Amino acid sequence: MKAGHKMGTAMRRFAALILLATPLPAIAQNASAQNSVTEVSIDQLRSRMDKGQDSSVDITRAYLDRIAAMDRKGPTLRAVIAVNPDAVAQAKASDARRKAKKLLGPLDGIPILIKDNIETRDPLPTTAGSLALKDNLTHRDAPVVALLRAQGAVILGKTNLSEWANIRSTKAMSGWSAIGGLVRNPYGLDRTSCGSSSGTGAAVAASFAAAGLGTETDGSVVCPSSINGLVGLKPTLGLVSRTYVVPISHSQDTPGPMARSVRDVATLFSAMVGSDPGDAATRDAGKYRKDFTAGLAGASLKGVRIAVYRPDMSPLIATRFDQALAVLRAQGAVLVDVQRPKTDGMGDAEFDVLKFELKTDLDKYLASTPPSVKTRTIDDVIAFDTANADAEMPYFAQEIFDMAAKSKGTGEASYQAQRDKSLSLAKGAIDGMLKQADATILVQPTYGPAWLSDPIYGDQYNGPSSSELPAISGYPNLTVPMGLVRGLPTGLSFIGPAYSDGKLLEAGYVYEQASKARVAPTYAPTADAGAGVEGKP
Template sequence: MLDWKELTIKSSWQNPYVLSATPCGSSSGSSIGVAANLVTVSLGTETDGSILCPASFNSVVGIKPTVGLTSRAGVIPVSPRQDTVGPIGKSVSDAVYVLDAIVGFDRNDDATRDASKYIPRRGYKQFLNASGLNGKRLGIVRNPFFTSGRGALLTQAYEDHFQTMRQRGAVLIDNLEIANVDEILNVATSGEAAALLAEFKLSVNTYLKDLVVSPVRSLADVIAFNEEFSDLEMIEEYGQDIFLAAQATNGIGEQEKAAIANLARLTREGFEKLMVVNKLDALVTPDAVAAPVLAIGGFPAISVPAGYDDDGVPFGVTFGGLSGSEPELIQIAFGFEQATKVRKPPTLLP
């Protein structure tokens, strides 16, 4: 969501499958590099959708870990509540092996202290089970997640995938609803935007202040730098509205506290209740359309390639779960991948 991503390189990334199609973001480079076979694996960072979305649109596997499962130390921050670092690979197994390498306690990131309790003793690769769908309870929320206009081919593809999941032993609970989902998906009404702006200013100021060598030490310095070198930073073309909005905030005041409290309420009454009441192992959604639902609660998810539309643009399926549910999500994602094996190399079509 940030101007660092949007400011100067917005138009320089291309989808390796269809060059004119969106690669999504903001970890677009991480996903493109893997998809185009420039690298075997990579890391992405997500505050809200920035691993899941580019993974879907570039036909790679992206794992968004539970917040705190991986350290954010050294990463340009947005929100300590929502930021997470995760692996991207061409296969579930590639991504899982990287996940095993990057999880764990880091004294430079307090969130890793609590989340380390979720790490299984023998790591995550033990859950790479081709029969991982068997017995899993998967929830489907049709409205609003499966009502986008990407065509009949995608609609049928997801129905076919649902049938494959059933054939592999999964129990699908269909036509579920998430309480207040429209509010959750609207960053203004949910309070997510207000919370992130204030958290970003506080977090990035601390990050910049602690750098050993840097010409800028605060968000205000960054804004001034961009204005001084506006031609190089293409301010006239791209602006820095998000930076300016964040700079206008004044810490975590009453408005921000209310926003964060509302996000917690929406999480309890929405996704958490859906998962617990229906005894679900995962929520199944297309692409990254449910990213805000998972982001505001710090929940994990895995995006797996699911096919290609009429123009050859990739799409994915995302499995999301409650905090610490990576073992179940890995079993489900790997089982789905092995049952479908839809990924193919990029075509570099115009």
């Protein structure tokens, strides 16, 4: 017991110092530099560099200033696990290319943050938030990162996340990891940033970078995007490679772009799509690679039929949703209310699939890590967590890991039947609602406002969620800010069939430009609950 306690103390010390151990190069930490990148788009940053008003080094240092001033100080968002010591050098290389008129692409010189379950070849470990992977320094780029780097993007650092992408426990507190601590929502610091891409959500909302990468298995891009006032795209499964991404499920995992505008998401997504020989699901992705920003300016909803699904929701969310529908209607869309087909048993089937694939896929990933990583299987991770319980399990346990480890993985006799069941029901539900309306786009609220972060009971939210059907089916889901409820963001989801990502971006852009619903964060200590909680005198 004593030995375990000493080890836990050492682990906690490592978790507290990992950000500080990565030096912030040449940072002035002045307010004017920080403000120069606040709420600034990728196009605006590129224009500044093209005109010689700013260099990539200036912009990179300004973002590093904001991180230094706000992530472990000020509002203490804990959104960034580590900054990249090579970021300024990458920015200098971009400035040299710009001077030589040899730019690599639209992202050249643009600082991007990467969720810390996605590998980069920079001198940073990929930890998935777990101390078991604190030495996972692979020196390899995930193909999705390599594509961004090929366009000259500056890899600014790695973002915090719900540990192991929120798959360890049914009682997890979203946004917490042993390495990064608890991510705080910039709209209400006592509220969740959702998960598992919580760090990317909070960081991009706080203008710690121009944009960022998240990953989703079921909700982990669209929930933190919606709850942090961002645009986020969960792409069609198979458009973006998952190689060298710490896995949960090869049936559902996908990286996705997160940013403060539809255009910025489209810009990032354009660089992410591509075939990868190491990921069979992407074999056709090259056919769909294009500039997804090209159709935005001329996009229109006139005469476009849109299916409208109204899940159970509070009156406050319903009011926001009705306002969003009014915007779509004013842009010429034809709205048709639909009923969701029954999907009895789908959630249980999905959970079985995730457990079985977690066992197989995580074991395969861990076997590929450097010898410095001592946890080579999910059983090893469970043993590590148990030995270091005070650091790794202070709030919740690892019952999902335990269930996965006891299974035969994808060798379970029921695996394929459960996958076929969940996939059929999810596709059938979306296809059925689109058919009811003779439409190619479905809209519904993404999520309601953020719930309180609760280390005792874990996540407590029971409102509407758009993530399940697109996640299981592999269909795309785009969330766009829908306005605030009691000071907290909500999102509007645009969902469509496979490979309709571009159409969803165009529809989301029209809505975004007409609604102007996004509001910048204020870093309030708590959300405004309304005068009604005090009662009448």
